[in-house]
Amino acid sequence: MVTSITRNLERVIFVRIHLRRLAPALLTVALSVAAVSPAHAQSSIDYLGRPAPHILQQMEDFAAKPFVPEDLRNVVLAAVAFYRGEGEGGVPLPENAPIINQFIWPTVSASCINGNLSATGTAIAIPGPASLPLPGTPAGQTSFVFTALGTSTAADQQRGMFVHWLNISNGRVGVTQLTKGSINPQGPATLSGTADTGHGQVLAWLDGGVTLADATGAPTNTCNFAPTATSFFVN
Template sequence: MRTPRSLARSAVAAVCAAGMLAAGVVDTQTAHAASSNPLDELGRPTSETIARVNAFADQPYVPVQVGNALRTAVAFFAGSGEMGGPPLPKDAPAFTQFAWPTVSGNCIGKGMHSTASAIAVPGPAKSPAPGAKAGQTTFVFTALGTPAAAQKQGLMKVYWVNLNTLRTGVTPLGNNGINPTGPSTLSATADTGSGRVLAVVDGSVRTTDRTCAFAPTAASINVR
């Protein structure tokens, strides 16, 4: 069975091939070759694919937010840059990363965009704060490149459903002291119950100097 990450990589590959054709940066024969083999043996975009996606994203007719999302997605699936967020400690609990990164335009400054990633940590786990008991899930959202998070939050929420029990919930993310000097990191623990949980995080992060809106991202989590 293919994992959500491999499915997402395939989607990125398809978008890459379509983008190369739409941009007119390659001829039909070259595009066909790229579309049939845009990934390496580990399922990551090749250097040629990355270059062509970035070239497409830089075209003047591509909206800024779309080009930024394309560059972010291809970098994420290539495993480059800071897409994974801050390094985790060696004794970090098992976690599920949300399927794709999300971007907030001009969040750091004019023309400077913040890329964010989210993870879900099923309990029992003492960290990240505020921690999770068995049958609970802690959600963490990190906006890279931003200053510290403001104390007052409430605009970023996780919408989740437990597919085994059909329990649903909406959990606001708050400032629980993770990365107190930045980047802005929000978290919260939800009583999801055990089972397969689908979650979508959506909303805005309040930093110490502005409010940044992020597009939604999703995850499928196995909660014990």
């Protein structure tokens, strides 16, 4: 009886902590949805959940404004180039790839590449059942993949890149650590992990760092990325 009460109390505390951490992202999403009509909201993304071409053009136009700081301009332009498929890509996807859910905004780590250049990070969620990432994502589970663009390969041992998630349909909560797998073994650094989210609407918040390695596999430095978030449905 005491053990059951203790577990329930820990669960309540856990949910409250992560709802507090997710609050800024949820507020951003709510304000964005409220500011546009449903038809316009649907046209703002493509079938993979990526920004539509006119949204990318607006981002590029914003970055060209003279008042935008150079660091912010570089981050925005890097994100635009990634979503347009220009330059270096993230996770390779075949033509019959499953539908993925892009995290709402790209993230950035300063002084990451060679210790002095910023790196842009992108994250996706893949609800199961899906064939990717290998060996696949089972039904009722979700795979998360994070890629630090422009970096070397990831070190075998990672200090911690985490996805905090909450399934608002079934009440499940959890923290999934992303580790080095078989994706992009030669770089850019890519981490992945699978969570037993169950079916329903899931909110996810990613934060942490990626430890890079040199050509011999020896760790070089850790790049800490700003948080990013997403919401998706698991069938």
